Amino acid sequence: MALLNLKDVSVAYGDNVVLKDFNLNIKKGDLVSLLGPSGCGKTTTLRLIGGFIQANKGKFIFNDKDYTKVPVHKREFGFVFQSYALFPHLSVFDNVAFGLKLRKTPKGEIKKRVMEMLDIVGLADYSKRYPKELSGGQRQRVALARALVIKPDLLLLDEPLSNLDAKLRVKMRVGIRKIQKELNITTVYVTHDQEECFSISDKVAVMNEGVIEHLDTPQNIYDNPKTEFVANFVGFENFIDLSLQSKNEDISTYNSKNGRVFKVKSTNINSNKETIKGAIRPEEIKIVNKGGDNKDENTLDGIVGISTFLGKEYQYMVDTEVGKLLVNGNTNKRYKEGEKVKLYLPKEKMVLV
Amino acid sequence: MKNKANYLLLLPGLILLGLFLFVPLFSTIFQTIRGKEGLTLVKYFDFFKDSYYISIYLRTLKLALITTLIAVMLGFPTAYYISRTNKKVRGLYIMLAVFPLLTSSVVRSFSWMVILGRNGIVNTILLNLNIINEPLKLLYNEFAIVVGLVYLFLPLMIMSLVGVMENIDNDLMEAAESLGASRLKAFIKVIFPLSVPGLIVGSVLVFTGSLTAYTTPQLLGGSNAKVLSTLVYQNAMSLFDWDTASVLATIMILTTLIVTTIINKLSGKLSGKR
Numbered sequence: 141m142a143l144l145n146l147k148d149v150s151v152a153y154g155d156n157v158v159l160k161d162f163n164l165n166i167k168k169g170d171l172v173s174l175l176g177p178s179g180c181g182k183t184t185t186l187r188l189i190g191g192f193i194q195a196n197k198g199k200f201i202f203n204d205k206d207y208t209k210v211p212v213h214k215r216e217f218g219f220v221f222q223s224y225a226l227f228p229h230l231s232v233f234d235n236v237a238f239g240l241k242l243r244k245t246p247k248g249e250i251k252k253r254v255m256e257m258l259d260i261v262g263l264a265d266y267s268k269r270y271p272k273e274l275s276g277g278q279r280q281r282v283a284l285a286r287a288l289v290i291k292p293d294l295l296l297l298d299e300p301l302s303n304l305d306a307k308l309r310v311k312m313r314v315g316i317r318k319i320q321k322e323l324n325i326t327t328v329y330v331t332h333d334q335e336e337c338f339s340i341s342d343k344v345a346v347m348n349e350g351v352i353e354h355l356d357t358p359q360n361i362y363d364n365p366k367t368e369f370v371a372n373f374v375g376f377e378n379f380i381d382l383s384l385q386s387k388n389e390d391i392s393t394y395n396s397k398n399g400r401v402f403k404v405k406s407t408n409i410n411s412n413k414e415t416i417k418g419a420i421r422p423e424e425i426k427i428v429n430k431g432g433d434n435k436d437e438n439t440l441d442g443i444v445g446i447s448t449f450l451g452k453e454y455q456y457m458v459d460t461e462v463g464k465l466l467v468n469g470n471t472n473k474r475y476k477e478g479e480k481v482k483l484y485l486p487k488e489k490m491v492l493v
Numbered sequence: 494m495k496n497k498a499n500y501l502l503l504l505p506g507l508i509l510l511g512l513f514l515f516v517p518l519f520s521t522i523f524q525t526i527r528g529k530e531g532l533t534l535v536k537y538f539d540f541f542k543d544s545y546y547i548s549i550y551l552r553t554l555k556l557a558l559i560t561t562l563i564a565v566m567l568g569f570p571t572a573y574y575i576s577r578t579n580k581k582v583r584g585l586y587i588m589l590a591v592f593p594l595l596t597s598s599v600v601r602s603f604s605w606m607v608i609l610g611r612n613g614i615v616n617t618i619l620l621n622l623n624i625i626n627e628p629l630k631l632l633y634n635e636f637a638i639v640v641g642l643v644y645l646f647l648p649l650m651i652m653s654l655v656g657v658m659e660n661i662d663n664d665l666m667e668a669a670e671s672l673g674a675s676r677l678k679a680f681i682k683v684i685f686p687l688s689v690p691g692l693i694v695g696s697v698l699v700f701t702g703s704l705t706a707y708t709t710p711q712l713l714g715g716s717n718a719k720v721l722s723t724l725v726y727q728n729a730m731s732l733f734d735w736d737t738a739s740v741l742a743t744i745m746i747l748t749t750l751i752v753t754t755i756i757n758k759l760s761g762k763l764s765g766k767r
């Protein structure tokens with residue numbers, strides 16, 4: 141059974157409805173990321189779970205209890221704010237001890253647990269410092285330690301790494317994942333960084349305009365996105381209009397507008413519509429050879445346009461019979477503008493949305 | 494070179510202060526310790542031997558302290574509320590809060606006389622409602638002075654507190670709540686200690702203001718409730734006893750300095766840091 145359960149929740153700021161009939165289930169011990177573009181309602185969802193805002197409608201069930209109206213301080217959730225929100229008048233030690241003191245934990249135990257936690261986040265030597273004497277990364281770790289030391293039933297993180305530089309982000313996200321697994325704390329993690337989110341999550345919820353479009357494992361979302369929005373968001377840059385010819389258990393057949401035949405794995409079909417979009421990543425399209433035979437399945441003819449250098453590969457804008465496509469090619473050869481090419485779109489790499 | 498030029502900029506201010514503040518101030522103080530044979534504190538001993546003076550001194554202290562306390566109690570929640578409103582509304586509230594400062598203290602005291610007087614608004618209402626049978630004596634006593642002083646100085650307290658509180662991030666309150674603090678606890682443990690600097694400035698302003706105020710105690714306290722400043726005026730202007738007036742003035746200054754220092758020391762304890 142799910143530990144956390146948001147049922148048909150709606151949230152609005154005045155007339156602006158941010159979440160509408162929102163549903164989310166999270167299993168105990170999982171780290172679930174909310175991923176989506178700016179303004180799609182990630183923070184709102186997190187603050188709703190944390191109890192800082194109230195739903196206009198719907199229920200929030202946690203651990204089989206109705207938490208919809210439970211005040212923030214009775215929820216026992218750890219919250220890590222994007223701004224860290226460390227108490228400037230308290231030392232690192234007292235910041236971390238804050239929650240334990242409120243729980244009337246004996247002094248000796250507070251000392252032990254706080255130092256243990258500071259040890260885990262690698263700040264044992266900094267306990268006497270004040271927040272303004274710490275670097276961004278250190279503050280972030282204090283915020284994490286402060287939320288974790290109360291052994292929360294649920295950990296809520298709002299873009300905790302967004303203020304850090306690239307290297308530290310990678311280090312910290314590995315750290316967060318490690319601690320989260322060690323302590324087996326169910327976690328909701330908000331981010332708009334795809335790589336970060338895929339690397340640490342058990343499940344990813346891709347959000348768009350207040351709705352979860354796809355909730356699945358990172359691998360499944362990466363390989364087989366369910367909607368056009370999700371596909372686009374995770375890097376499927378090419379969309380081709382297709383219509384159904386014949387559907388089979390294993391392989392199905394579609395036609396493009398100009399009569400090209402495309403075979404697709406049936407497990408990659410995510411919509412039953414007659415006309416559908418075939419999505420594919422630039423790096424999955426193969427440039428096979430110049431011009432030639434158009435009768436082949438899953439191929440398109442095109443003329444190379446602008447090309448850019450991505451480091452590992454070149455990226456070409458190819459003008460094909462069905463519109464412009466982005467295609468990556470290896471660095472052995474750089475195709476020139478105006479050159480005729482043939483593109484091959486492997487059937488297992490195409491996703492229908 | 495450049496630095497020396499910078500000091501020159503201070504010169505006009507220093508000359509002004511020196512000539513019109515420090516010289517008269519020190520000559521006043523010097524006056525009080527000059528005896529027939531060299532320096533002496535005899536005038537101060539005389540003051541503290543006189544029970545009439547002592548009682549006035551204590552009353553002044555008491556009224557200033559009470560005024561400060563009430564200003565803190567009224568100012569704190571008001572300031573917190575104002576600091577949490579959005580920018581546009583906040584400007585309006587602050588305008589309203591400082592409004593009393595825009596009129597002269599004579600006018601303000603007179604309006605309190607209208608309100609608290611024998612036939613004033615309060616008494617009229619209470620009489621008409623048959624809550625009392627004869628008018629209450631609300632004017633020309635300590636109560637009236639405190640009311641007048643609180644009204645006079647509350648804006649200073651609110652302004653000092655809002656200045657500090659509006660810089661306290663709302664996230665801090667939420668962080669405290671998420672760690673298990675009720676709203677009240679979070680307020681006490683986070684907002685209060687972070688507001689202490691504003692509280693100190695506000696308290697010092699209100700206390701020194703109340704201790705040295707003249708118009709309000711003169712008009713609302715009358716001759717029944719004399720305070721140090723009215724006593725200074727009486728000695729200097731009615732009795733032409735400049736020596737005693739100087740002693741009183743010096744005691745007033747010293748008291749202000751001492752209490753200000755104490756409040757400052759206390760602030761360290763309250764904010765729990767340094």
Ligand SMILES: Nc1ncnc2c1ncn2[C@@H]1O[C@H](COP(=O)(O)OP(=O)(O)OP(=O)(O)O)[C@@H](O)[C@H]1O
Pocket residue numbers: 153156158176177178179180181182183184185332
């Ligand atoms: N306090 C508020 N009052 C009114 N509207 C708000 C408020 N907070 C958020 N919104 C609106 O709600 C929508 C969702 O906001 P939210 O903060 O949840 O986005 P987000 O997904 O966290 O975005 P970001 O990635 O930029 O942080 C936005 O359109 C935003 O303008």
Ligand SMILES: [Mg+2]
Pocket residue numbers: 182183184
């Ligand atoms: Mg956000």
